[in-house]
Amino acid sequence: MSEIVYLDHAATTPVDPAVRDAMLPYLGELFANPSSIHAAGRTVRQAVSRARSHVAELIAAPPESVVFTGGGTESDVTALLGAAFARERVGERGHIVTSAFEHPAVLECCRFLETRGFRVTYVRPEANVVLSADAVAEAMQPDTFLVSIMMVNNETGTLQPIRSIAAAAHERGALMHTDAVQALGKTEVDVEDLGVDLLSGSAHKLYGPKGVGVLYVRPGVDLVPIAPGGGQERKRRGGTENVPGIIGFGEAARLARVHFHERQAHAQRLRQELMRLCTEVRSVRLNGDAEQAVPHIANFCLVYVDALLLVSNLSRRGIFISVGSACASGKLEPSYVLKSAGMSDFASFTSARFSTGKDNTVEQVSRVVDEVGELAEFLRQIRTPAEIGQCDENCPCLWEEGVA
Amino acid sequence: MRALVFSDGGPESQAQIDILHKVATRFPDLDVVVAPFDSDDAIDAGILVAPGLVIDGVTLSIGRALSAGRIRRFIEQHKPEDDA
Numbered sequence: 001m002s003e004i005v006y007l008d009h010a011a012t013t014p015v016d017p018a019v020r021d022a023m024l025p026y027l028g029e030l031f032a033n034p035s036s037i038h039a040a041g042r043t044v045r046q047a048v049s050r051a052r053s054h055v056a057e058l059i060a061a062p063p064e065s066v067v068f069t070g071g072g073t074e075s076d077v078t079a080l081l082g083a084a085f086a087r088e089r090v091g092e093r094g095h096i097v098t099s100a101f102e103h104p105a106v107l108e109c110c111r112f113l114e115t116r117g118f119r120v121t122y123v124r125p126e127a128n129v130v131l132s133a134d135a136v137a138e139a140m141q142p143d144t145f146l147v148s149i150m151m152v153n154n155e156t157g158t159l160q161p162i163r164s165i166a167a168a169a170h171e172r173g174a175l176m177h178t179d180a181v182q183a184l185g186k187t188e189v190d191v192e193d194l195g196v197d198l199l200s201g202s203a204h205k206l207y208g209p210k211g212v213g214v215l216y217v218r219p220g221v222d223l224v225p226i227a228p229g230g231g232q233e234r235k236r237r238g239g240t241e242n243v244p245g246i247i248g249f250g251e252a253a254r255l256a257r258v259h260f261h262e263r264q265a266h267a268q269r270l271r272q273e274l275m276r277l278c279t280e281v282r283s284v285r286l287n288g289d290a291e292q293a294v295p296h297i298a299n300f301c302l303v304y305v306d307a308l309l310l311v312s313n314l315s316r317r318g319i320f321i322s323v324g325s326a327c328a329s330g331k332l333e334p335s336y337v338l339k340s341a342g343m344s345d346f347a348s349f350t351s352a353r354f355s356t357g358k359d360n361t362v363e364q365v366s367r368v369v370d371e372v373g374e375l376a377e378f379l380r381q382i383r384t385p386a387e388i389g390q391c392d393e394n395c396p397c398l399w400e401e402g403v404a
Numbered sequence: 405m406r407a408l409v410f411s412d413g414g415p416e417s418q419a420q421i422d423i424l425h426k427v428a429t430r431f432p433d434l435d436v437v438v439a440p441f442d443s444d445d446a447i448d449a450g451i452l453v454a455p456g457l458v459i460d461g462v463t464l465s466i467g468r469a470l471s472a473g474r475i476r477r478f479i480e481q482h483k484p485e486d487d488a
């Protein structure tokens with residue numbers, strides 16, 4: 001097989017060798033429990049504290065507001081259930097506003113809370129997969145106590161107007177949570193500037209290890225801990241800390257800050273190259289928004305190209321990308337993200353996500369564009385428009401007839 | 405040529421197998437192999453749903469049976485020169 005080109009960094013990133021080196025001593029001689037009062041425990045506690053400062057700096061927050069968790073999903077769950085259970089504790093329920101294209105980590109929490117008597121409004125984005133802040137504000141009700149909107153959509157890379165939404169939430173006395181898992185290290189994240197009360201992140205999206213995340217909790221926010229345990233993390237999250245993971249996250253966050261501008265510029269260059277797909281390959285368009293997006297994620301609709309076949313055949317050539325459609329009970333389901341923006345099932349089945357990383361080169365992306373172009377032509381012969389279907393008239397990506 | 409069908413034993417998978425056997429009567433060099441859709445080979449090919457069809461390393465279908473006409477066309481276009 002030819003050289004591997006990994007363009008699935010929105011799914012996960014490789015652990016940076018510097019991050020791995022920082023973690024290794026904590027899998028060896030520095031194994032003590034940070035809660036222990038002896039010298040060995042104290043050494044580890046200090047290292048955890050340094051890592052906390054690095055993560056705090058990445059989001060411009062005070063270190064004491066940073067809670068380490070077991071990943072992005074757990075951060076979301078801790079925020080949503082924690083805020084909802086705080087309402088229950090005082091005998092109330094209430095209303096939550098979220099979007100229809102959140103990560104399942106948030107959506108499943110909302111569905112669970114609906115079974116406990118909470119009400120949830122799922123706001124749909126515009127056709128460019130960006131929410132209108134006004135639409136979110138209009139969805140709020142007198143008893144809305146929480147608004148949870150992701151900062152960057154994981155499938156299309158679109159940036160959401162968090163600052164305006166947070167202002168609207170606060171105007172009505174609601175807490176503002178944002179899932180910033182795809183945003184950390186990819187765009188400026190400043191909890192004060194955004195005005196958020198709760199913010200989730202995950203180490204493995206920024207060259208850190210899997211299974212460690214962060215929840216920023218603005219001082220004074222009332223959250224019921226989901227796992228109170230031994231009172232670690234200022235009683236926000238019990239359980240002995242995942243020390244190697246936290247150290248790795250700290251180093252990954254530090255590197256993300258130090259190299260922020262250089263990585264941004266590189267991601268922009270790669271995106272420029274990737275955008276050749278729209279000009280040089282027949283009938284390809286960008287899903288989402290060309291401007292209001294992070295540079296490292298791009299989702300394209302390749303009309304009449306079965307995206308699963310594209311992923312499979314690219315994979316055989318050593319190129320790794322992904323699709324938003326998912327397999328559910330033996331059936332292929334369209335991407336709920338693209339669907340939420342009004343795209344037809346057919347647009348979804350012909351859309352694929354390319355997400356670049358700091359170690360990709362322009363030459364690699366150029367090769368991907370060429371190979372996608374070649375495969376797209378081939379795959380258009382395999383399925384006819386009649387087999388793959390047509391966009392319905394409301395689909396924003398409506399293609400002219402006779403492309404294939 | 406080697407046609408690998410990943411089957412879950414359901415009617416759509418069976419339809420794909422039947423189509424391939426029919427096509428193989430026209431192309432005796434076509435070797436039809438049936439494998440479970442949750443095998444390592446299927447995972448390698450990114451086959452999430454059955455049936456999956458891979459001919460000579462090219463994934464041609466995932467999740468539904470590919471018609472005899474399409475398979476024939478692919479074979480005719482990709483047959484090694486000396487068989488043509």
Ligand SMILES: Cc1ncc(COP(=O)(O)O)c(C=O)c1O
Nearest residue numbers: 071072073103105154181182202
């Ligand atoms: C937007 C978003 N939120 C949450 C998560 C879950 O994070 P983790 O995998 O760390 O649980 C992901 C991961 O894909 C994500 O993209």
